[in-house]
Amino acid sequence: xxxxxxxxxxxxxxxxxxxxWYLLRSSxxxxxxxxxxPMVQMFMWGFLQLGVARAGDGAMVAATAxxxxxxxxxxxxxxxxxxxxxxxxxxxxxxxxxxxMISPLRPVEFVLSLMAMSxxxxxxxxxxxxxxxxxxxxxxxxxxxxxLAVFFFNLFLTAWAVGMFCSGLVLRNGMGAEGxxxxxxxxxxxxSCVYYPVTTLPAWxxxxxxxxxxxxxxxxxRALVLEHAFRPDLMAWAFGLNALWFVAGAIAxxxxxxxxxxxxxxxxxxx
Amino acid sequence: MNSxxxxxxxxxxxxTKRYGDSVAVxxxxxxxxxxxxxxxxxxNGAGKTTTIGMMMGLVAPSAGAIRVFGxxxxxxxxxxxxxxxxxxxxxxxxxxxxxxxNLKVFGLLYGIEDIATRIARLAQDLDLTEFLDRAAxxxxxGQKTRVALAKALINEPDLLVLDEPTASLDPDTADWxxxxxxxxxxxxxxxxxxxxxxxxxxxxxxxxVIMMKRGQIVDDGAPEELIERYGRQNLEExxxxxxxxxxxxxxxxxxxx
Numbered sequence: 277x278x279x280x281x282x283x284x285x286x287x288x289x290x291x292x293x294x295x296x297w298y299l300l301r302s303s304x305x306x307x308x309x310x311x312x313x314p315m316v317q318m319f320m321w322g323f324l325q326l327g328v329a330r331a332g333d334g335a336m337v338a339a340t341a342x343x344x345x346x347x348x349x350x351x352x353x354x355x356x357x358x359x360x361x362x363x364x365x366x367x368x369x370x371x372x373x374x375x376x377m378i379s380p381l382r383p384v385e386f387v388l389s390l391m392a393m394s395x396x397x398x399x400x401x402x403x404x405x406x407x408x409x410x411x412x413x414x415x416x417x418x419x420x421x422x423x424l425a426v427f428f429f430n431l432f433l434t435a436w437a438v439g440m441f442c443s444g445l446v447l448r449n450g451m452g453a454e455g456x457x458x459x460x461x462x463x464x465x466x467x468s469c470v471y472y473p474v475t476t477l478p479a480w481x482x483x484x485x486x487x488x489x490x491x492x493x494x495x496x497x498r499a500l501v502l503e504h505a506f507r508p509d510l511m512a513w514a515f516g517l518n519a520l521w522f523v524a525g526a527i528a529x530x531x532x533x534x535x536x537x538x539x540x541x542x543x544x545x546x547x
Numbered sequence: 548m549n550s551x552x553x554x555x556x557x558x559x560x561x562x563t564k565r566y567g568d569s570v571a572v573x574x575x576x577x578x579x580x581x582x583x584x585x586x587x588x589x590x591n592g593a594g595k596t597t598t599i600g601m602m603m604g605l606v607a608p609s610a611g612a613i614r615v616f617g618x619x620x621x622x623x624x625x626x627x628x629x630x631x632x633x634x635x636x637x638x639x640x641x642x643x644x645x646x647x648x649n650l651k652v653f654g655l656l657y658g659i660e661d662i663a664t665r666i667a668r669l670a671q672d673l674d675l676t677e678f679l680d681r682a683a684x685x686x687x688x689g690q691k692t693r694v695a696l697a698k699a700l701i702n703e704p705d706l707l708v709l710d711e712p713t714a715s716l717d718p719d720t721a722d723w724x725x726x727x728x729x730x731x732x733x734x735x736x737x738x739x740x741x742x743x744x745x746x747x748x749x750x751x752x753x754x755x756v757i758m759m760k761r762g763q764i765v766d767d768g769a770p771e772e773l774i775e776r777y778g779r780q781n782l783e784e785x786x787x788x789x790x791x792x793x794x795x796x797x798x799x800x801x802x803x804x
Contacts, residue, residue, distance in 0.1 A: 281629040291655030371639040537607040543600040
């Protein structure tokens with residue numbers, strides 16, 4: 277009845293994606309929530325940009341031209357991490373984690389399924405909002421072309437690294453660490469210069485900003501929107517940092533999982 | 548012993564778990580043969596849940612080892628996890644998914660080849676057919692227990708670990724579940740490990756009882772042997788003697804008289 281148990285199985289990853297797809301499909305509030313906040317944010321930044329453009333202040337218009345693109349890319353970063361962490365937290369809230377941990381599902385497969393779910397959850401909310409941005413403000417994010425794929429890839433790597441770290445903390449420390457899954461990413465909002473260039477920061481803070489992978493992505497976005505120049509050097513820098521962050525996030529997750537086994541946290545999930 | 552296995556289904560060797568200064572499981576050793584039903588008994592804090600956690604690879608031992616079908620569960624759990632399964636009222640299935648969706652997900656996780664047929668068979672065996680397409684969270688306690696048992700049987704496990712499988716069930720449903728477990732063991736030569744506070748259930752189902760107190764094994768034997776050894780009428784009285792430390796087992800020659 278059962279097949280031999282391979283050490284890696286795309287089928288098991290598919291099972292976990294299917295489990296979360298069933299959940300999303302069964303719950304319209306969950307689906308609505310994926311679209312609601314991005315839509316609200318898009319309108320706020322869209323109208324701000326429109327208002328500044330109508331005021332006709334040339335310098336301000338140039339500065340705000342990137343707001344909508346910055347909002348969208350920040351949303352990829354934030355929602356990407358939230359999609360990862362929320363999918364993980366759903367298992368904690370459902371008290372289903374022990375069922376998964378005693379199944380043949382390997383931790384690496386679990387992580388890969390959470391990464392897949394972060395992409396799916398983001399796209400469910402993101403696609404309608406980008407279409408609405410074209411409709412209301414004439415802003416076509418997809419017009420950024422191939423560069424957009426590079427931006428997305430880099431932002432997802434950061435989102436997954438932070439998601440793995442947050443999920444590991446919850447595994448090890450229980451639901452007391454849940455708040456970090458919602459808030460940890462916000463430390464990157466001012467430091468990675470989402471809405472302003474790195475030069476805006478005080479000189480002593482700029483090296484910190486450049487150590488964060490999203491900073492290079494947002495600088496690259498501004499170069500593309502304002503100067504119509506794709507900056508491969510920035511993308512290479514972001515990718516190099518992301519590789520380090522991703523490995524660090526994965527090490528943290530597996531180390532915290534090991535700690536959870538040592539502390540007995542996996543048999544008291546939800547506490 | 549199952550013909551597939553030359554080793555015991557479960558083998559603990561000096562198994563110890565410490566949380567800081569507190570010792571939850573204190574160097575216990577035992578072996579459980581394939582095809583048996585064994586009860587793991589003890590009061591709250593006796594170390595049963597921690598022992599089961601280590602058996603399932605959820606808790607890492609501080610010392611010693613526990614092997615399932617020969618695989619050290621701290622070092623190589625995936626050698627055996629696909630042959631095991633677990634059910635507990637303290638672990639849930641996702642509430643918003645239907646029974647069928649839950650079983651399909653776990654069928655895929657356990658590598659079941661013909662999932663639809665397997666679900667149909669389980670639904671028939673466990674009387675789930677009428678609510679297969681209902682959300683798991685909308686079922687009664689008895690229905691949830693049957694669904695949890697269906698999940699635990701999805702891979703036809705060689706080792707089934709049950710933590711209070713009939714807790715909070717009415718006597719009729721509890722009896723029905725016990726009957727199903729007996730049939731499953733007989734039909735599959737499966738090993739069942741049962742942690743329960745229901746002594747009637749343990750007496751009915753178990754070939755052997757391991758009694759724990761403060762992390763140690765304080766007695767071990769067939770239910771009828773233990774009853775005789777303690778000079779009691781039933782296992783509940785034996786349990787109370789052990790839990791309250793109020794009577795030592797009679798010497799072997801006395802018990803034999």
